[in-house]
Amino acid sequence: MSISFQTKVWNLAGEGQVYLGAFMGIVLGLQIPNWPPVIAVIAILVMGFIVGSVLGLLPAALRLRWGVNELITSYMASLIILPVVNYFLAGPMKMPGAGINTTGYVNKAFVFPKILPSCDLHLGFALALVLVLMTYYFLYRTATGYSLRIYGFNEEFARYGGIGEAKCVLVAMIASGGLCGLAGITSSLGVFHGRMVEFSTYSMGWNGIAVALIARNNPFGVIPAAFLFAYILTGANLSGLLADIPPEVAQVVSAVIYYLITAQALWRIKLS
Amino acid sequence: MIFLLAVIGILFVASAFMPSYIIQGTVRMASPILLAGIGGLFSQLAGVLNIALEGLMIFSAFFSIVAAVSTGSLFWGIVIGVFSSVVLASLFASISLGLDANIFFAGLATNLFAAGFTVLLQTVLFQEKGIIHGTDLIKITEINIPIIKSIPILGTLVNGYNLFVYLSWFIAFLGYIVIYKTTFGLRLRSVGENPGAFRSIGLNPKKYQFIAILISGFTCGLAGASLSIPITAFARGMVNNRGWIGLVTIFVGGINPAGTVAASLLFGGAEETSYLLQVSSLNIPHHFIQTVPYVITLIAMVAYSIWKKSKTRIIKG
Amino acid sequence: MSIILMEGIVKTYQPNNVLANAGIDLELEEGKIHAIVGENGAGKTTLMKILYGEEQPDSGRIFIDNEKVNIPSPLVANRLGLGMVHQEFQLFPSLTTAQNIVLGAEPRKGGLFYDNKKADEIIKDISVKYSLQIEPKAIINRMTVGQKQRVEILKMLYRGARILILDEPTSVLVEQEIEALFKTLKKLADSGHTIVFITHKLGEVKTVSDIVFIMKSGRMVACRDTESVTKEDICSLMVGRRSEFFISKSPIQPGKVVLTVNNLRILEKGVKQPVLDAVTFQIRKGEIFGIAGVAGNGQADLVEALFGLRKISSGEISISGKIISGNNPKSIRACGVAYVPAERTARGSAGQACLWENIVVSNTARFKKRLFLDIPAIKLFCDDKVRSYAIKAENTSMKANTLSGGNLQKLVLSREFDGYPEFLIIEEPTRGLDVKSADFVYDRILDMRESGCAILIISSDLNEIISLSDFIGVMYRGEITIIFDNDQELSSYEIGEYMMGVRTGKVKN
Incomplete structure (x- = not known):
């Protein structure tokens, strides 16, 4: 990706x-x-x-x-x-x-x-x-x-x-x-x-996009990004909310990540 | 316009010798796509590629049923469904326009979010991942128009649909009026063409783009409700990429309302074909039948691009 | 009577703390035509943008009719009776004239609906009133530059502008259109409008203005009645700006033919007017061929065709006898062709890429070590270019979009001039550059000519064409309508007539 x-x-x-x-x-x-x-x-x-x-x-x-x-x-x-x-x-x-x-x-x-x-x-x-x-x-x-x-x-x-x-x-x-x-x-x-x-x-392709976004398209960044992402997913699992990780959780997490990462204005505020 | 007349012409001819349920099915299947397409067209004209149509439809399809079940009223179901879609559209617009997010990722995010969130909510609220039924609800009926229904071909074409189908035609017509006859429409078309110049005359491009996305939210809200309300049920995946197909109608239709109507009838035909194959005695696996609308969409997209490219081609020799 | 007073306007641009306006005072008189002159980067446009509300000053005050005003946006400027015509027109190409003019303040029917008829009528009325002929129903993208400019002026008048600001209004026009524009400006001034225009052509200042302001590096150095000063006076106040180009060229030694273009045609489906029609010319070693023409008459298409960026319908292009038409840019470059495009940021560089990445784009093959790129060698090469072209850059890993216009142009030149190409295409060599950078560019171009390179120059600055070229061709509607020898007494007026299509002649070469 x-x-x-x-x-x-x-x-x-x-x-x-x-x-x-x-x-x-x-x-x-x-x-x-x-x-x-x-x-x-x-x-x-x-x-x-x-x-x-x-x-x-x-x-x-x-x-x-x-x-x-x-x-x-x-x-x-x-x-x-x-x-x-x-x-x-x-x-x-x-x-x-x-x-x-x-x-x-x-x-x-x-x-x-x-x-x-x-x-x-x-x-x-x-x-x-x-x-x-x-x-x-x-x-x-x-x-x-x-x-x-x-x-x-x-x-x-x-x-x-x-x-x-x-x-x-x-x-x-x-x-x-x-x-x-x-x-x-x-x-x-x-x-x-x-x-x-x-x-x-299912939804692995979408997760891949999320990971690439977190990593800002840098291949090395992909490693920690993938871990972070997997961690979030596992976290959702362990919280006992759901018995297994349904694709939907991954989708919602991906979506929130897309939003957060690409919302440039948000980052600018944080930086300044 | 020529494209639209051609498609309507084909429908006319077809209705003369095809069973009326096929024609009606086509028109019925076309209506949610048309609604999504018209909404997307508004965004497109304002210079926003709105790939969130799908998500907006999912939201409304879900919330209209949830609201209908909890209030016991279809009317409130539709209103709240449309409202939910508009709310999601405003979220999408705020993030992409207000926070400068890449419109493409924000759109994908909206789709993923809607798909995931509705099913999650469904699981939490109803302990049910499959289908929500509104069994107690009265179903909406088909509308019969007194005189027209007895005219042979016209009767088949324009009579006996549910409220949403008529609404979709009305919205398409309204869309045409708004885009070409109002000052708002003029401004909308200008934004997409040259946002810098738009700003220079003291108008705010983002404001108009925001409104355009909200209009997408409104029509996609109707589109979503038109899927779940008539059958008084919601199932995951029921929107089934109709939002994406709606997006394709904009381009295949040449970015104008008439073309969008024509393209949505075309894709409505594709879905009807897919449906007919499913219920037919032909023994085609349903997995393959599922792909029919996408294959036709893909072909239409390619055909349109070839045609468009041939128009601007350089003469050889 | 003073209508506008600007006092102590200061404006600095981040991130480099460039002082664009260093405490400027300006007074405009009602019903007069004011010219603002100054070198590139003197701060003229910034000052006008501040007046029009597009930029906010760091400090300073503005008065209109002796009342202090705040102009936070162009919209407010409009309301105060100000109107500005930019160098880049702010128009919507697919809409009609009338729609373009009324947009934002449209006549309406029943509150919501756009009143087409009324808009057309209004436009007719004001175009008669100011004798600016315009067809309300005409679509913008089929218009000439002069017509578009008229639409811009009418747009401002429709919005009730009493004070009209024009940023280099003549730079895109040919002589005949300039005359028409000046007539309009005079008429507007007679009817009580106040005009202020930016220019760097001193002849125009003398012809049309009543008052002239002279700016130099962010300061207002003088304000004079135009009648009381000579061109030379103005020039010496501006300092450093030559009134005419003076470029010494050695006489040409006609070498062998390098570029041959034979009967080049580009026809588009469904469009009657050919993009290029029977274009035929040759350029020899050590020769500069300049093409003049109003933008949009096929010059850009010709360049793209030569460089393989555009398909052609028929005809032939060859370099030293080798046919290159139909090839892609890569193989055309391999034949010894280089190209300095007008669009330095859009085509000539990748802003987000760093300098060394920009400098090897056409040269990667040279720095290949099997599968990999020899990055240290590239950086060394880049360092060398940065030094020899005096490019102001901290290191070779900085992003290209942090360079100023002049330095970016030098970067492009250093890449394209590397290895002495046989044939060089240069578009708008000095557009937007200050005098120093422009001189540097001219010197380098002449160096290339000396070294035997065949050069094609396309520029909207006719003076530049006349002073650089050995031969001058004029393009009109996709044709080269005439080719002049540049050793005779050529007047820009004569060239202008060909550029307008008033005259056409036999092509010789």
């Missing part, structure tokens, strides 16, 4: 990308139960990335070809993909005999091991840290990342300077979509122990 916002390309398909990434990764995992675990996990992660980025590619291509507003098309693409995935979860891919709509489990060896035995912290977390580092280097140290940021600062200047619009929009949407897809499959392999449950990742 940070990547797309820095480029000022609006990716509103996060929900769909997370969901599709989680789903397709597991589908692949179910097809290759006998592969060596390391290779299989890599293949699954790559799958998650690819499907997420493909879903980002569509609005990007439409914007470049015909100037269609990517904000609306990406949102629509997401709306279309969610029920389609649900169809497979409820039908063809459903685990026989399960009470909820879910896929079967992938090979136990593919599931992310827990880093600490006592809590839910799993290997996906380490993966996320590596990705943050990579994103930072990509945005701030490479020529492409530079192009993206310049494009985000001033589209016209970028065009004039010889930075291709197509490259920026495509890279931003692919990277942003792909990382969302990865987020989805990571949660499936970690939190959900190697299966894909209907609605399981």
Whole structure:
């Protein structure tokens, strides 16, 4: 999300990308139960990335070809993909005999091991840290990342300077979509122990936007921001108000965060 | 205007040989989208991309039922529902205009907030996450217009809808008058075009943008109520992105009221198709049927952009 | 009789504590035409904005008709009988003339409804009264600059302005339109209106004004009856400002042809008038070709087409024999083309990016170490440019939007002039710059010419075009209607006739 916002390309398909990434990764995992675990996990992660980025590619291509507003098309693409995935979860891919709509489990060896035995912290977390580092280097140290940021600062200047619009929009949407897809499959392999449950990742895409906002689009800022956000959610959980964290709580929390972070006047008052 | 005449023409022709319930369904489905679209149009003209339409509708759909259930009156339900939407709109406007928040994130926030908050409240108030029923409420009836109902095609087209459908047409017409015939409308169109110049003649751009957002709140309030009041029930997700589709009608309609009416009829048709497929004997999974309105919206959005681009294209050769 | 008195006006701008007005006194007489002259940055516009309520002074008092007034906003200024026409017109392009004029004080029917008919009538009446011809139903975006200015003036008169402030009203007009404007101003003054206008053209001061105020670095240095002073007097009071441009150029050594533009056309669907029509010219090594024209006659489109920012319908552009039409800016840059745009902030830089990020935009390939950018090397390169172009900057990591206009322009020049491009496009080289920066820019441009660069200059300042160019082309309605050799005695009046489309001629080159 940070990547797309820095480029000022609006990716509103996060929900769909997370969901599709989680789903397709597991589908692949179910097809290759006998592969060596390391290779299989890599293949699954790559799958998650690819499907997420493909879903980002569509609005990007439409914007470049015909100037269609990517904000609306990406949102629509997401709306279309969610029920389609649900169809497979409820039908063809459903685990026989399960009470909820879910896929079967992938090979136990593919599931992310827990880093600490006592809590839910799993290997996906380490993966996320590596990705943050990579994103930072990509945005701030490479020529492409530079192009993206310049494009985000001033589209016209970028065009004039010889930075291709197509490259920026495509890279931003692919990277942003792909990382969302990865987020989805990571949660499936970690939190959900190697299966894909209907609605399981709902509102993760929106939370991602909130986290990017808290972090002011800085990749390193994303780490504490994500912790803060998760902490707020868990806090809501522990307060005993609700038995589990329903997506609605996350939504309300995200909403309040969007409001607070972007209300610039509020910050100016505080600073002065 | 041409777009509107074309769509109405198609409806006329269609109603000659299609069962009347399809035509009526289309018009009925179009009305909440139209209401949202007209409201969004006001904001758009004032230079505010109002993506909060969805949230405003959700708020009103929920609060109108809650109010109707607790007062036992549909009328008060509608009034309070609309009021709640206007209140949320003023929150959105205060944060985005007053506190200089990015209008885009403030809009998303409003949508998320409305979706989350209504369900939370529902859980707390009713210990029920699914549906609130107002079983004791009297349902509103369809209105029959004496003479017109017996005219063959016209009767199908304009007779036998509930209050909200007529209201949506009236609001669209009113919107046209306000935008093009009043001084307020003239000023509204000017704000969107050049806020700096607007300020230079001593008018306050934010004031007009604020009012435009409140108007969005009002019409989205009606739109939300039109979803829940006729069936006297609220279910999470019942607004089902109609606010977003309403937003798309503004652009596909070319940012004018007539175009918005036409586009909302088009999307009403899409929703009706989706509905008909659901109840039909064809065995299409409902998951796919759900996507029909979005697919059509997406296609319409793309088609409109292609058409618009072709108009400004440079002649080759 | 004094109608306006400003006393001890002080205004400083944050964050750099720039003293724009350092205790200025100004007295305007009823029914007279006043000119305010001074260099860029002398504080003329600030003073007028304070009078019009757009800026608030730190201290000082304003009297109208001997009564002390407070002018917190333009709205109040309007009510007090003040009206201002800005350099940037404050109009709504898709609305009609009448709508633009009455907006904010519209005639109404039944309280709510806009009375179209009455508005049109009112506009007709006042346009007859002040003999400012205007069609009430005409849409603004189809008008010429001169017509738009008339709409602005009428707008102020409609609002009951007795005192009319005009900020550089002639800078966007051609000679013929200027004459018409002056006639209008005189007529208004005769009917009792008080006029004050800002200008930097001394000829105009002599032609039209009764009283002249001379400002210099935030102070009012003199106030004279125009009749009692000569142009030279005014000039010496302003100090440092040359009355005419004086730029010494070495005679040109015609080299080989660098840029060839052949029959360039841009036609838009559904628009009869071509954006560009049969544009044909050449520029040789070491030659400056200047294009004059009223803004909006295709100059900007021509530049965009040359630089690959705009698609063309037909024709050919080539650099040293290599066809570049149809290429993107990146590959056009690679052919040795550089471009200094008029819009320094919108196109020439990214304000939120830091200096080094701004300076490598067209140059990243040079600083690539495999996948990564060699940032220390870029900063070194940037440091070097900052020094050699005397850019006032603390370090290379500061944001570009903290630079002043002149320094930003230097930054853009340093980037575009780097590596001696073969062909250079420069739009509005000195717009908004003070004399010192402008001189620096001229020197650099002439350096580039000496080094054999082919240069295209587009400017709304005709004097600048005449003093810099070897050849001058005039664009009118998308065509280059004439090309002059700049060694003959060229009058700006003659060029003006071509700019207005009164005359068209054969294009030679």
